[in-house]
Amino acid sequence: MIRFRLYLDKDAKEQWLNQMAAEGWAMETFFAGIYQFTACEKGAYTYRVDFGDRLFSVSNDYRELMQDAGIQIIQTWGYWVILRKKASEGAFALYTDLASSIEHYQKIRRMFRVVTILEMICLFVELYVGAKGIMLGYGCALLIAAMLVAVVNAVFQTNRKIAELEEKMTGISTKHKNTYVSVFLAVGLLINSCAFLLMEYIPHAVTRGLQIIAIAFMLVGVAKTCTKSLF
Amino acid sequence: MAERENPLTEAVYYILLALRKPNHGYGIIQEVEQLTGGRVILGAGTLYGAIQTLLKKKWIDIYSIDTESRKKKEYMITDLGRQVFETERQRLEELLENAKLMHIEKK
Numbered sequence: 001m002i003r004f005r006l007y008l009d010k011d012a013k014e015q016w017l018n019q020m021a022a023e024g025w026a027m028e029t030f031f032a033g034i035y036q037f038t039a040c041e042k043g044a045y046t047y048r049v050d051f052g053d054r055l056f057s058v059s060n061d062y063r064e065l066m067q068d069a070g071i072q073i074i075q076t077w078g079y080w081v082i083l084r085k086k087a088s089e090g091a092f093a094l095y096t097d098l099a100s101s102i103e104h105y106q107k108i109r110r111m112f113r114v115v116t117i118l119e120m121i122c123l124f125v126e127l128y129v130g131a132k133g134i135m136l137g138y139g140c141a142l143l144i145a146a147m148l149v150a151v152v153n154a155v156f157q158t159n160r161k162i163a164e165l166e167e168k169m170t171g172i173s174t175k176h177k178n179t180y181v182s183v184f185l186a187v188g189l190l191i192n193s194c195a196f197l198l199m200e201y202i203p204h205a206v207t208r209g210l211q212i213i214a215i216a217f218m219l220v221g222v223a224k225t226c227t228k229s230l231f
Numbered sequence: 232m233a234e235r236e237n238p239l240t241e242a243v244y245y246i247l248l249a250l251r252k253p254n255h256g257y258g259i260i261q262e263v264e265q266l267t268g269g270r271v272i273l274g275a276g277t278l279y280g281a282i283q284t285l286l287k288k289k290w291i292d293i294y295s296i297d298t299e300s301r302k303k304k305e306y307m308i309t310d311l312g313r314q315v316f317e318t319e320r321q322r323l324e325e326l327l328e329n330a331k332l333m334h335i336e337k338k
Contacts (some may be wrong), residue, residue: 094276
């Protein structure tokens with residue numbers, strides 16, 4: 001069975017994988033947002049998502065440790081590692097104290113920050129191409145902008161998680177901003193991007209229609225972002 | 232060697248203790264569980280991260296990699312690690328000593 005989902009939030013992804021396992025579907029492979037499941041006994045496995053030090057691979061030490069602990073390495077994707085353990089063998093938690101949990105999220109946040117910078121560079125490159133008269137540039141720029149919005153939101157969410165954990169650890173409550181970027185903005189940019197990229201292949205009216213929908217989404221997105229962030 | 236005067240986390244404290252004798256990754260988890268009567272069960276992620284950090288700080292070292300026989304990679308505490316552990320032990324002793332006051336000065 002195949003499902004398609006895009007997750008930047010590892011906790012949300014974990015929750016979904018465990019939900020699927022509870023319904024009798026165990027994830028076996030993953031590729032660019034496409035998840036493949038095979039049938040299993042309901043609740044047979046507990047899934048966890050880890051963040052490693054290597055791209056698309058894990059060290060021998062890691063592999064050995066997981067093997068000894070009865071944890072199966074299912075898939076690596078970028079720095080992400082998807083693991084599972086048989087539920088019958090007991091509870092499965094990767095990070096059992098606050099300090100290591102915080103380190104885990106800090107590593108994730110660092111990756112999102114680097115991706116943000118890389119995407120901003122790509123964005124400027126595409127804007128430059130577009131300014132030179134190649135419409136494809138603007139189309140790609142919008143696509144990258146959509147991805148950029150998603151990643152920046154991921155940085156904000158990870159910040160919030162780290163702040164919550166640090167608060168638990170030190171007992172000091174810090175007043176942190178609950179910033180977030182609305183998904184409407186990303187979707188709007190995506191629709192706008194499609195409009196640009198397909199401009200030469202679809203009727204003018206359709207392009208205009210898409211652009212209007214896109215701008216509507218973007219406005220809603222900006223409004224939601226500002227109101228949520230100001231509380 | 233300017234020692235950091237920061238307290239050790241419980242996980243690091245017990246990992247150092249478990250590595251007074253050579254041990255491998257999962258063996259550490261089992262030993263710590265036994266030493267604490269099941270109270271502290273280290274997660275695999277916590278342990279892996281801690282080992283990497285302790286290796287970098289040179290508080291532990293690789294004891295042996297026997298590539299001939301399929302023996303697991305083992306770690307062991309270093310002299311520096313023992314120093315750090317001793318500093319921590321003294322800190323804990325001081326804490327416990329002062330804890331007696333709570334009882335003595337009770338109205």
